[in-house]
Amino acid sequence: PIYCNINEIRSKPFLMGKCKNMPSVERLEGRIVLINSTKIYTKLCEISRLINRIYNIQIFVSIMSRFVMITTQLINTYNTIRDPSGGDIVLYVVLFLYIGLHFSKIFMVTNVSASTSSKAKDIAICIHDMWGLLPEFNSEIQNFSLQILHQNLKFTACGFFTLDQTLINSVIASVTTYFIIVIQLEKTF
Template sequence: MFQPKTMHEMIKPLIVANFVLGMGVWSKSRQKIWSVAYSLFCLVSYCVLMKLTIDYLQVYYLNKVHPLGNVTFKAIFYANICLALCLVPSGWWRRKHMKAAMMRITMCEKTMEQMGIQKNYRKFYLDQLYALVFVAVVFVVFAAINYEGMFTQETPLHIKIILVLAVHYPVGLLYVSDVSFLHWVRYSKIRFEQLNNLLQRMLTTTPDSPQHKRVLKMKDEWNKTFITSATQQDSRSKDNTDTMRAVKQVHLELIKSTRSTNEAYGIQILFSMTISFVFITSLLYYAYSIIWVNMNAEMFRREMIPLVGWILFYASKVLIINHTCALASIEAANTGDIICELYEPSTSKEFRAEIRDFTLQLIQNPLIFTACGFFNLDHTFIHGVIGSVTTYLVILIQVGDLQKGNSTLLNNGTNFTTFNTLTTDIYQ
């Protein structure tokens, strides 16, 4: 089985997946020209597919109502076009941030190797493969769900191929971009977790022996153990001080590298979260409208299955991305709790000074994921999306019912006026 030894070998699945879809510009420098050329080829090919698709839909609208003619799905279609046209060029902007992040990550890896922390490159490599296989399976299922409602029986084969590629290419771009971003978020989370485990091994307090009991015990046995253990305690204190200093440095570099990856994917995350919020609200309102429309079971199934698929697609993006970012931020913040437990009177002045500096560093450099600085990516954003979607959905339902009521009153008023006019004419 393949055993990656370097960082570049570890992220090989992501490099290949991004390159195939035309977003591999942030790979090695000597591959930059070929990556840019291939990205331009993918972008031009996609624009040609979009032109053929739009021409086909415009011709088809002259005679029949196509399933893609629905306003909501047309909005999704054109929004995905705009998003795809932004994601591919964003790879060129992303490259400089990823280069800075990779330099910091390489420095962290060397320091952590000296500290005895395992690299786990194989685990990261397998996680990428599993994630990409999952994306491929979801992509195929998603295409199969939308395939039935996308065409009629007389649609030519070449038109089917063009429509499938045009509609689902942006979906592939979004999934691979999300997997790439989440890989670096999970990488930072695992590294912070390893650092926290290293610090926890330095703890001497337990629930059975809290700090105040240890201080009293140390005072009672000070004269007995001072001579025999002074040298051993000095050596242990120096080792702990060096470890704390190294952990502090690695922690800061990890936060800076994670910020660089966040900046690299900031545009993608901003567009993705915004479009997801808008379409979750629109699709739920459209589903509400379908439920109250009298249609047979076959038509209801053809309308609802693609609708549920798109809702799950956008909702899963919001939930998974924000939940993973929140876990990484929480793991980075947990370091502060651990070092506060390490701050004991029995430790040396140098060790306590390192803890104070580390605490100040954590306050000044918190790990926060943002979408280009517009909003934070965490559990609070999930709560906000749920509340906002519910609020706007209620407003849309009320406005829709109000319009239906006004139309009914208007029709009744028109009929009443017509009745009065006819009655007057008869009597005259």
């Protein structure tokens, strides 16, 4: 995780006092920190995109298969509960745990992806806070801010859908829709 504590930044030697009164070594150190931060951020974004490209198909297949398993298992659970000679309470618990297991896989993948994207966006706030502290480096800070703006880090599953919290809402809505359709079709036949 990437954290930005503005009080911690203020305590660094290259940031103490006004930039005009700082020795040139401390000003140079501040410039080096900004340049290194820019390089690190760029590399982390490149690595994140590479990982997303490598695991694109696996994530897509995993999420789609989990969606199908959740839907079919929910329908099987409904039929088991509806059957008067159905199983006991242990069977019901196992069926719901099975559904929860598959849903947790979708939740974990989307949560990690969404939090990584969110942390990448939080860097912009940290850079914005440095604007007033380092007026001498405003051009570097502005360039870094533009770089952050243009490197919008998002994770997708083969480009079909973004791996964020809206995916969880979509999965729940789709499973519910299919479940209701199956129940209605069952009653008509």
